[in-house]
Amino acid sequence: MGQQEKVATSLAGTVSEEISASLTAVDAELARRYPGDPGTRQPVHTVYVPGDVFEPGTLRSWGDQALAALDEHAPDAASFAAVLGIPEELAGPVHDRVRAKLEREPVEDLRIDFEDGYGPRPEAEEDEAAARAARLVSEAYANGTAAPYVGIRMKCMEAGVRDRGIRTTDVFLTGLMAAGGLPDGLVLTLPKVTYPEQVTAFVQLLEAFEKAHGLDAGRIGFEIQIETSQSILAADGTAAVARMIDAAQGRATGLHYGTFDYSACVGVSAAYQASDHPAADHAKAVMQVAAAGTGVRVSDGSTNVLPVGPTAQVHEAWRLHYGLTRRALARAYYQGWDMHPGHLPTRYAAVYTFYREGLEPAAARLAAYVAKAGGDVMDEPATAKALSGYLLRGIDCGALDTAEVARLTGLTRADLDAFASPRRGDLTVTAP
Numbered sequence: 001m002g003q004q005e006k007v008a009t010s011l012a013g014t015v016s017e018e019i020s021a022s023l024t025a026v027d028a029e030l031a032r033r034y035p036g037d038p039g040t041r042q043p044v045h046t047v048y049v050p051g052d053v054f055e056p057g058t059l060r061s062w063g064d065q066a067l068a069a070l071d072e073h074a075p076d077a078a079s080f081a082a083v084l085g086i087p088e089e090l091a092g093p094v095h096d097r098v099r100a101k102l103e104r105e106p107v108e109d110l111r112i113d114f115e116d117g118y119g120p121r122p123e124a125e126e127d128e129a130a131a132r133a134a135r136l137v138s139e140a141y142a143n144g145t146a147a148p149y150v151g152i153r154m155k156c157m158e159a160g161v162r163d164r165g166i167r168t169t170d171v172f173l174t175g176l177m178a179a180g181g182l183p184d185g186l187v188l189t190l191p192k193v194t195y196p197e198q199v200t201a202f203v204q205l206l207e208a209f210e211k212a213h214g215l216d217a218g219r220i221g222f223e224i225q226i227e228t229s230q231s232i233l234a235a236d237g238t239a240a241v242a243r244m245i246d247a248a249q250g251r252a253t254g255l256h257y258g259t260f261d262y263s264a265c266v267g268v269s270a271a272y273q274a275s276d277h278p279a280a281d282h283a284k285a286v287m288q289v290a291a292a293g294t295g296v297r298v299s300d301g302s303t304n305v306l307p308v309g310p311t312a313q314v315h316e317a318w319r320l321h322y323g324l325t326r327r328a329l330a331r332a333y334y335q336g337w338d339m340h341p342g343h344l345p346t347r348y349a350a351v352y353t354f355y356r357e358g359l360e361p362a363a364a365r366l367a368a369y370v371a372k373a374g375g376d377v378m379d380e381p382a383t384a385k386a387l388s389g390y391l392l393r394g395i396d397c398g399a400l401d402t403a404e405v406a407r408l409t410g411l412t413r414a415d416l417d418a419f420a421s422p423r424r425g426d427l428t429v430t431a432p
Contacts, residue, residue: 001043008074012092012192013147017135020222020405030122033094033295034292034294037295037296037420038295039420040364041396041418042249042334042393042396043127043348043397044108044347045335045336046109046149046299046337047110048339049111049112049117050112050118051114051117051130051133054112055356059107059147060106062107062344063102063103063344064135065283066344067099069247069314069341070099070102072346073307076337083318083383084319084349084353085322087352087353090134090356094352095349097348097398101272103342104398105148107147108147109149110151111150112133112137112152112359113153114126114130114153114168115153115155115156115191116153116154116191117259118139120161127167127168130175131171133359134175134176135178138179138183139291141183142180150183150185152169152172152188152189153188153189153191153225154188154190156190156193157190157193158192159322173220173312183188186220187222187253188220188221188222189223190223192225192227192228193224193228193231194228194230195318196243196244196246199252202213202222206220213393218250220251222252223242223253223254223255224245224252224256225256226241226287228262229262229265229266232287233286241290245291245294245296245360251343252294254296254299254335254429255290255299256293256301256337257275257299258301259274259280259302259304260304261429262283266279273304274324275303280301284300284331284333286421290334297334297335299336300328300335300337302336302338302339303324303339305320305321305344306340306343316347317342318346319356321343321348322346323345324348325347325350325351326350326353326354330354334393336425337352350395351397355390355397357368359391359394359404360407363409365387366384366391366409367408369384369387370411384419388419388420390422391405392416392417
């Protein structure tokens, strides 16, 4: 081992103590503001259905319509892969998994819409629709037919519709409580947020509801929808979206980009309003940086080009949606919106191809990192975290199987969770 080195220091032990004491407040603030990813499943998409259209069979209907579109316009793995440019070796596995997903769980996140997709209605009509939505959601959870995540998008906190948005939220949540309580997968979406004070107001609403029903403080979280330029850049030049996250007081779960409202807000003409427009890229990049480390997830928007009509037209719309979804995934936007049942085949095809084509390289890198085996890439803990997160997202959506990931990495699901979750301290890796 060679000669043992003599260790000497120059500083008194109190120096370290004094430095630590001076940073105590910073340590607490860092932990509060940047707790890291929550470690829960993130849906790959959100489907919006108007409040008056939502029915007990809505999810199954979307799945059946998506399967019918596949049968009509791409009836086998080879034809589906040819339309989208999926590599030949992945054509069968992706096609089979897409069909299985549409049969088993066609929608991962459902939002019953009382905003733009619903519009202004008589007060009694919206009351009735909100109460009905609560009843149907409760029944779906009770009989096992609910999507993993379900909730409503209410009207925003702007003066003209504020009271209606508050009342719809109250009616919906009260209905859920009366039917047995709030489901674990409950998600609320607050649209058209322009000022952080509107987020503070919504927090006040949820606090009042929790107190009225004896719920734990902070039980109800919500997504913030970014649809105006002022939510990205405030009048004073600051990033308003970062202040919105702080204003949510730990309740914010997501930032959702609103493609068409935001595009219109900055003057993009209708023909060019899309999620890959430079204005969209800028907004989402600011959202992404503001949310990094906070535990708030970022979602891309949607395309309004629907896969309907003759086969050639459907194929063109599919290629567009597939390409936009793949582009978003490469930019770390792991969720988006789907507006039509015909978007489901390409949503899952894009997601599954993304994870399956990267499975073996990601698994090999993570296994080498754990074994300290080196290789042609020198990875660090942050990369191991990213690799684990990648594999976990693939497992959660059905692109990958836990068993095949364990076979390739030598790691259990618990091991992957430990790598992906922040600030876990010492990590013990067990054999699968």
